[in-house]
Amino acid sequence: MLHLVRPRRFLSKMLLISLLLISSLAFSQADRIISGLVTDESGGPLPGATVVVTGTSLGITTNIDGEYSLKVPDNAESLTFSFVGMKMQEIPIGDKSEINVVLEVETIGLEEVVAIGYGVQKKSSVTGAISQVKSEDMENRTITNPLQAIAGKTAGTQVYSGSAAPGSSPTIRIRGINSNNSISPLYVVDGRIASSIAGIEPNDIESMEILKDAASAAIYGAQAGNGVILITTKKGKMGIGSISYDYQFTSQSIGRTPKVMNSEQFIDYWTEAGKFNMDRVYQYWDFQQNTDWVNEIFESSIMQRHNISFQGGNEKGSYYLSGSMLDNDGMVVGDADVYKRYTGMINTNYHIKPWLEVGTNNQIEYYERRAVSEGSEYGSLILSTLQLDPMTAVTYTEENMPDNMATVLARYRATGVGELLNDGKGNYYSVSPFLTSENLNPLIMRDNSYSTSSGFNINGTAYVNFKPIKGLVATSRLSYLLGASESYGYGQDYYANSMSYQNYMSLNASSYNNTRIQWENFVTYNRSFEQHNLTAMVGTSFTKIRSFGVSGSKTGTDDDFGIQRDDPRYYYFAYATSEAIKDVSGGEPTQRAQNAYFGRLGYNFSEKYLAEFVMRADAFDSAFLPLSNRWGYFPGGSLGWVISKESFLQNSSSVVNFLKLRASWGQNGSLAGLGSYAYLTSITSTGSYPFSSQPVYSIGYKPSTTGNEELKWETNQQTNIGLDAWFLNSRLTLTFDYFNKKTKDLIVTGITPSTIVGNTASPINAGNIQNTGLELELGWKDMKGNFKYDVRGNISTIKNKVTNIHESLDYIAGTGFHTTSGITRFEVGKPAWYFYGYEFQGIDAATGDPVFVDQNSDEIINDDDKVDLGKGIPDITYGITLSAAYKGFDVIVFGQGSKGNDIYSCLNRTDYAVNSLTYYTEDRWKADNPNGIRPRAGANDLDKYYTSSAVIFDGSYFKIKQIQLGYMLPASLLDKVSLNKLRLYVSLEDYFTFTRYKGFDPEVTGVGSSLGVDKGSYPTSKKIIFGVNVSF
């Protein structure tokens, strides 16, 4: 037996069994021991380097001091030494018993490959714009969704969050907002097209490639217009089998808390406004109560994660098995915001014959989620923590409750109507005697209804690779998804205030399932003739999707609320009385299908002059486009010139190691606005007419819309020019890109095309949008003895402009705020969804009223005076990651930021006496403060003020996302417990934010047509993390 797998008591039984199984598979008897030291060029030891008996799976990794000791069979001929970023070396054993090796730094990237869709390509030969996120950017972070790993780690992507609640997904836009329709990039996981990647555990991802330019994305044709994210999951590493276990304990708490008025300020303000009567204050306030709602409602909470993986492989095959468990209880008190997820991954491949390889990658996910209301001016739990009055306590007991609550309680006891909710321990959630609005006690909002969603997804691919002749690989790949989701919820009878109550009980539940089959066949041929290198690939793809679901609700208005008994054990459809009102929907299967042909032709001369052409023909089923326009053709082409291979640069090769200039052009499509028979028309009723003197009417029917058989894809056309360079022995790397992306034929709905048409038009292609930008990724990597460090930074600019929309539309209105519609707009000449409102000029020193700029000088301030106030799209996004290691210690600092984006802060309401940020109330105009810069309490035109530039903040921010300090226990210690690696770390995440924004979190505001509009989104928590990584 190898010492490596000697059982130890501390290992759990399960691990032991797994180990034994693996060891019995992977290891055979050994005869002699070879030991030695692996170092880098400067003589520093290389811990974690892999030493394998060449051609077998026998191997080991070096310990913290770079040492190894390996039993090898008698017939072993050589050892192979490898380490990430170093050149692999094969050393003949001969009769040596000690082999010391110096590994050389590999010229970065030269041999590295990136996924490009239906194949991989050497990084040095890539002629498109492809960014990569590697596993090291995801490991040991608290991110639960792979998209979160992209933010700040690559140039050319913008990650927007509408919520940071447990289990929420961010929105990602690659190279800007490309449509008036909201559409995400295409996700491809190991070749399988996925509608969502939220269920993939980031720790199981080997790399993510982002195909940013149109030529690269063109291989995915009609779905690639918003960019493509390729995810490659982990495979078993060649060589030794290993088991890794990672545990992470996170304590999370509210980060920035906006400052709102305290009781005294609140009373001052609203009495000054004349909306508050001191009599009421005397009656209900004890002159002490001063509730800090934010601190009462948010608590510090815990997230825990376990990940375990088993992996190994040899030249015949490999396996990677993993399982993970995530339990995230959000910051809201209690367990109303929870995300639990269990995932598993099974990846394996095997070469059955020299010409035949089979393999499969599978992901399994089960999740449960509960969330609280947020991001709305009405009934939002998060926003109510800012708006509630501080004089009311969170709870009262029956003994000390104010009169207004006592009255309600008495009425409930007498009539059974209007229940005051309580925590079950006699503490009643307060009803404010001072404030009645849609935003109420957050605990009532939390408890007056219960809703949960859960589901599972089993998906993956299975493939066969034929290699009948040299250079030719034919792949047949079947991808599948079996998924189901369900929701369940109920709403209780409750009383929160005279506006917010429910005197009945409601139940709802739904169940959906969907299946997806994708079958792809493609042939790749690689051939080199002297200096001519040729790659050709052609293939077909066929996808079939089916989904089915039903949902229902029951509402009871009678005495027993439609439920046999008012008790959660009865809150199911089966126990509702027959009088309850029922509603059922769904029950209709939806089917979708897609067919595609694609090909790629690459040629290079001596890896110096590079050219590549891509073409995809896509057809979607009749729900998308009519038969005549069904097929879309999406070409792309790119050229590259590796200047560093030219003789005139050979002399300076120690300074400039690699220099490549590249340019690409391509077209992609987008499914935006399609998929629901938008081009077809149906019949709608249109008024009635009596054809007699009697009140009997005939109903008129006409086509609902004109229909549009000419509807076609939105098309993105993009030009990209880029540069890749590696300097100073590849310690300095640089990638630069410029792009110009135009989306034309945006699909616009609800327009009147021309009055002579005589009906409302079906969606038509009637708009263009343009994004241009610069992207720069810089890296510096070096080591001095035991000290290694690495700095990577990226910065991107984006300039977004709507260049055309249909004549009939002056603009498309986006989100509204309370009674003001269209505070964001989609309009020609402006960035998508820019902010629209009054321009605040200042405070009238005489009256304290806000004054606005009279843009058209008509002496009236009305809608005609509204102007462009800013935008949610940042001009610049950037990120920087520093990592360093010295002996057993390592440190990572990662920061990310944006600049040039604005936030439209919708945290105020003018129709009720709600609490407000002190930003708006301090230094307000008063008779004795005529130079105050905020409006007087109760000023006129506050509704205009709160939709003016006065509520637009600079949303630029810089956040230190991660500061991690790790310590790897020394080998001497680990050897004694048979461990390969034991690393402990502590980390601070999202701990420091630098911004001028006065609300919760500048990183989390509205998305889509309300990009940058903050209506009280669930903020990112600040986190303290303790973690451990073990492998053996």
Place this chain on the structure above:
Amino acid sequence: MKRITFIYLAAIAMIFSMLSCDDELDIEQKGAISLEEYYGSDESAEGAVTAIYGELRGMMYNYKFLKNICSDDIWAGGADRGDNNDLEKMNEFTFSAEHAFLSGCFQSYYRIIYNANIVMKYIEPDTDVKKQMIAEAKVFRAFAYIDLISMWGTPPLVDHPLDPSEYQMANGDPAALWALVETDLTQAIASGSLMEKSGVNDNSVYRVTKQFARTLLGKAYLYQGKNSESAAAFESVINSNLYALYEGEYDDIFAFTNKNNCESMFEVNRVVDANNVWDNFDFWHLMIHFRTDRFTTKPVTALGLADLGWGFCLPQKDLYNAFVAEEGENGYRLNRTLKTYEQIQEMGASIDAGKTIIAEGYFFWKTRITKDAVPAAGSNFTWDHNINLMRYADVLLMAAEANLLAGNQSKADTYLNMVRARARLGNKTASMEAIKTERRLELCFEDVRYQDLIRWGDAESFLSDQGNEYPVMASNGTISYRPTGNSTGKYGFQDRNYLFPFPSTEIQLNKSIVQNPGW
């Protein structure tokens, strides 16, 4: 080894050849059927035509104002200057291409045309019902185009539902447009599928009839100067003996209790329905009824009239004078058409002391709204009045005109004098002058005057000064004239007014259309 390789290649080729899955892409939409399939039944054909009737009913507010407000019969009216800009601007010819009546009517006409085109495209004439519906659709398309051509000159010719590539359509050629009108009406009449009344007193027909189609055809010919054809078309309506001048009291022709009487060629129908009063809401009648809030101490209800109205569109003195010239102050038809303020006062209603209205001392009586037209459930607002789109008197006078111009003097005399006789006036020899006067008096405020002035070439002489001043009537009946404030040369009928402008929305949306000259 080579052979094995070929086997593999063959296997791969097979996999690829299996991928001809285009059939899989045809997935039928659920909860929807194609128009071709939907329009297979009689009921769907009826529904499609009902949509046209519905559109017609919906456009009446814009239609009635557009057709009347530019004439010399009426003032904009209302309580005070500025009460209704839309009416004042059109009455005074200071309107622009953005005017709501213009764009509203224009859109409605094209919606009618669209709905008619749908019927003609998708419905096969394989049952009697479908044949009738197709014929009715043709009548409505012609109806819309007669108005579009006569008021806009060169409206785009849309004879089928347009594809997006056709959305930007150029002006139509008047000859082709008239040809479409003639063909539609001729085919509808020839189909034998349109309804006909069973007798002169049959008031049960609520749909367009063969005779209505013929009068439209006659009108289309008349407007084109095809006088013999026009005369023949009217002749056939008259000879059907299915229509007659109403022989009861003249002012009962439009009465709420007298819907679909023998003189009605076609009425836009409304019904008394206590449960759905708002479905029958009629804003037009509310607008033109007496300005009741200025009659509070001696209310118009004393005259048996509805107790709410906003007092727009009051007669011009010029109209009254034309009546007096023909009939004398006590003319039967005059007294049943208009009332002077003195007459109103004598009947028991008067404007509150100190109040004024925009009026010249006259009130329409034939279009008055009686109390019985206001359903109890409608809280004064909802009147179930029908709107008469054409009367037999109009048919007779157009017949007289066509015959006169075609050289059939005796027939022209006969038809003119039928109308005069009912108005208790003596016979006259038909002349254009006589016919013009008769049409003005008989059909005042009935949608024809403005278009008559234009087609006769008289508009400039009658209307060039309209818009200079407006009358204000005090409670004692004194009239003062006040300047409208319109700038010199910018009001009154001008050359460009021979055609209405295409609505600005259409100009903006349709790059191919050319605006009418002067607009």
